[in-house]
Amino acid sequence: MSTTPQPPNAPEVRPTGKGSPPPEGSNNRRIDAAFEEVARLAGTDAPPAEFYQNFLAKVVAGIEAPAGAVWLRTPQGFLQLQCQMNIDGVGLDKHKGGRQSHNELLRQAFQMAKPILLEPYGTTGIHEGLPAGNPTEMVVLLAPIQFEKDTVGLVEVWQDPRWDARAQRMCLNYLIQMAGYAGNYVRNQQGRRLAGQEQLWTQLEGFAREIHASLDPTRVAYHVANEGRRLIACDRVSVATVEAKKCKIQAVSGSDVVEKRSNLIVLMRALVDAVLAWGEKLVYTGTKDDSLPPDVLVALDDFLAESNSKLLVLQPLRDERQKDKPGPARSALVMECFETPEATEPLIARLEVVGKHATTALYNAVELHRIPLGWLWRPVAAVQTGLGRKTKAIIAAVVALVAGLTLAMIFVPYPLKMDANGQLLPVDRQNIFAPHPGHIRQFLIEPNSKFPAGQNLILLEDADLKSKLTTLREEITSNDALLQALKAQQAEAKDQTQLRQAQLARAKIEAKLAASQIELNDLVRINNADRNRPGWFYVNAPPFATHRAASHKPEWTVLDPDFREKYTNMLVKPSDPILRLGDINGPSEVKLKIPEKNIGQVRRAFDNTQADPKLEVDLKLTSAPTKTFRGVLYKSRVSGEATPDRDAHDESNPVVIAFVSLNDDSIPEDLRVPQSEFVTGVDVHAKIRCGNHAMGYSLFYGVWEFLYEKVVFFF
Numbered sequence: 001m002s003t004t005p006q007p008p009n010a011p012e013v014r015p016t017g018k019g020s021p022p023p024e025g026s027n028n029r030r031i032d033a034a035f036e037e038v039a040r041l042a043g044t045d046a047p048p049a050e051f052y053q054n055f056l057a058k059v060v061a062g063i064e065a066p067a068g069a070v071w072l073r074t075p076q077g078f079l080q081l082q083c084q085m086n087i088d089g090v091g092l093d094k095h096k097g098g099r100q101s102h103n104e105l106l107r108q109a110f111q112m113a114k115p116i117l118l119e120p121y122g123t124t125g126i127h128e129g130l131p132a133g134n135p136t137e138m139v140v141l142l143a144p145i146q147f148e149k150d151t152v153g154l155v156e157v158w159q160d161p162r163w164d165a166r167a168q169r170m171c172l173n174y175l176i177q178m179a180g181y182a183g184n185y186v187r188n189q190q191g192r193r194l195a196g197q198e199q200l201w202t203q204l205e206g207f208a209r210e211i212h213a214s215l216d217p218t219r220v221a222y223h224v225a226n227e228g229r230r231l232i233a234c235d236r237v238s239v240a241t242v243e244a245k246k247c248k249i250q251a252v253s254g255s256d257v258v259e260k261r262s263n264l265i266v267l268m269r270a271l272v273d274a275v276l277a278w279g280e281k282l283v284y285t286g287t288k289d290d291s292l293p294p295d296v297l298v299a300l301d302d303f304l305a306e307s308n309s310k311l312l313v314l315q316p317l318r319d320e321r322q323k324d325k326p327g328p329a330r331s332a333l334v335m336e337c338f339e340t341p342e343a344t345e346p347l348i349a350r351l352e353v354v355g356k357h358a359t360t361a362l363y364n365a366v367e368l369h370r371i372p373l374g375w376l377w378r379p380v381a382a383v384q385t386g387l388g389r390k391t392k393a394i395i396a397a398v399v400a401l402v403a404g405l406t407l408a409m410i411f412v413p414y415p416l417k418m419d420a421n422g423q424l425l426p427v428d429r430q431n432i433f434a435p436h437p438g439h440i441r442q443f444l445i446e447p448n449s450k451f452p453a454g455q456n457l458i459l460l461e462d463a464d465l466k467s468k469l470t471t472l473r474e475e476i477t478s479n480d481a482l483l484q485a486l487k488a489q490q491a492e493a494k495d496q497t498q499l500r501q502a503q504l505a506r507a508k509i510e511a512k513l514a515a516s517q518i519e520l521n522d523l524v525r526i527n528n529a530d531r532n533r534p535g536w537f538y539v540n541a542p543p544f545a546t547h548r549a550a551s552h553k554p555e556w557t558v559l560d561p562d563f564r565e566k567y568t569n570m571l572v573k574p575s576d577p578i579l580r581l582g583d584i585n586g587p588s589e590v591k592l593k594i595p596e597k598n599i600g601q602v603r604r605a606f607d608n609t610q611a612d613p614k615l616e617v618d619l620k621l622t623s624a625p626t627k628t629f630r631g632v633l634y635k636s637r638v639s640g641e642a643t644p645d646r647d648a649h650d651e652s653n654p655v656v657i658a659f660v661s662l663n664d665d666s667i668p669e670d671l672r673v674p675q676s677e678f679v680t681g682v683d684v685h686a687k688i689r690c691g692n693h694a695m696g697y698s699l700f701y702g703v704w705e706f707l708y709e710k711v712v713f714f715f
Contacts, residue, residue, distance in 0.1 A: 321363065438461055438537065
């Protein structure tokens with residue numbers, strides 16, 4: 001292995017030594033001719049593909065090498081085979097892993113930028129994972145092609161292993177000198193590229209002036225596409241910008257309108273998205289680069305199948321202001337040539353120059369386009385310019401805004417809504433009381449039980465009732481026995497006097513018996529007492545107070561969940577409510593508690609010209625907080641008395657009780673409270689619509705009333 005580089009003007013070498021044929025004049029002339037021809041080629045402006053093919057042919061012919069190759073660095077920093085001669089015959093794939101070992105050798109030679117001579121099946125001795133070596137039966141010679149201090153490629157030659165070590169080193173020096181001529185070609189090409197860029201300066205002034213003359217992304221993109229195509233001298237230039245993380249083809253040179261749905265534009269947009277996500281420049285010169293990301297390769301194949309481009313360069317345009325921000329570049333340029341150009345480097349160089357100018361113009365236009373409410377602030381900016389100074393414009397805007405708001409508060413009508421809270425209750429509801437004092441012995445129903453009117457609900461026992469019933473029964477039994485005795489006495493009367501006395505006594509007893517029987521029946525009926533068990537009586541479900549349609553069969557439902565724990569074996573009075581019943585399948589209503597301070601607004605809002613004035617009410621149920629329902633409040637259902645709110649925890653401010661109907665025919669179906677939301681006791685927040693008033697009063701009526709009460713009324 002050798003790592004001794006030689007300058008391009010190193011002394012000429014002649015392969016000689018043991019194991020090789022003696023040098024002859026023809027060999028010397030061949031080497032001299034190879035140097036001369038390669039030096040001449042390096043000074044021409046031949047395209048890189050043509051130069052490197054001729055260059056390799058002269059290099060291989062100069063030392064009669066069996067095979068050779070030239071590897072060049074791609075824009076992405078990878079080595080790519082530029083040209084080769086008989087590389088398939090050296091046996092890289094003859095042994096397992098040979099190709100990978102050779103690729104690692106190329107990588108190390110490129111990174112070290114030093115010449116390498118490697119014997120057959122030899123290794124470099126440097127292991128960074130996969131071992132690098134020569135997997136062939138020939139000697140491998142490698143020399144770097146350098147431009148200034150950068151390595152731009154490698155020249156590789158395979159030589160016959162029968163040559164001795166001195167001859168092999170001479171061949172390596174020969175290869176180093178040839179690589180120097182290739183470096184001269186790269187330097188000359190760079191000079192020509194710079195000369196082409198200098199020629200653009202006179203044209204770039206007008207181009208820059210036009211693309212910076214507008215802040216409309218579409219107009220800027222059309223200038224970049226059409227004028228850029230003329231400057232670059234290619235067949236087509238397209239401009240893409242990024243909006244909402246997706247690219248948009250803003251302009252295509254030579255087209256007045258971009259047809260977004262065309263297959264070409266769709267595929268171009270997919271290619272730009274893939275390249276922007278990758279973040280590197282894409283250069284396609286007619287051969288595929290398998291080192292590209294899979295998404296870019298797929299998008300490139302699809303686009304080339306549609307456009308048939310022979311040269312394609314996709315340049316992301318990332319502004320300096322975006323360098324510290326995440327995400328892809330804001331714009332990109334797509335350059336295409338439909339015929340293979342003689343030289344691609346000048347085109348790419350001019351594209352880079354055009355791209356530098358277009359980057360700032362497109363970034364400014366896209367950034368301005370992203371600002372929201374542009375239609376609003378542009379007229380404001382024009383007004384500010386007309387007023388002359390920023391301070392004057394701000395003062396004028398504030399004055400205009402205050403005046404507009406004041407006029408709106410006075411003259412614009414706005415609905416006045418008064419707040420109130422309430423609960424959802426069934427229309428048919430009853431509190432159950434005991435008809436007679438007594439101890440509750442048994443509940444005959446369960447929580448949430450449903451039953452018709454008249455059903456026995458509670459079994460109670462009372463000693464006083466038992467005593468009364470027992471006394472009455474004893475009186476009835478006694479009077480009945482006395483009556484039977486009087487009947488027998490009457491039948492045995494011997495004269496009229498005895499008969500009359502017996503009849504009078506019988507009439508009195510019959511009257512007492514009838515009175516006792518009526519009193520007993522009334523006591524049993526009123527208390528729903530059990531005749532078989534004196535002192536025991538029932539509480540029944542009451543009848544329904546309102547009329548129901550034939551389609552609805554009313555049923556009572558127990559609304560209390562804990563009545564058993566609270567009242568079993570407890571002594572209750574007729575004034576103590578025991579159960580709450582309601583027909584939850586029937587119509588429901590909202591029991592509102594209107595604050596005393598709001599009742600005046602509500603009462604004034606009723607239209608007294610109607611037979612039964614009513615107001616609409618917006619309802620929001622706690623069980624459905626995201627929906628607003630509608631109800632109707634009739635004047636006849638508003639209480640005429642303000643009573644303290646006993647349910648308030650902090651202050652018992654007076655409230656007026658009102659009932660809101662939920663089943664009124666005037667309520668639209670989509671605003672009615674659904675049957676699934678009819679849960680007794682659900683809290684409801686209501687806003688009573690009290691008509692239209694001035695916007696200022698509707699929004700700030702509380703402030704107005706406070707000021708009137710505390711300030712105006714005080715004076």
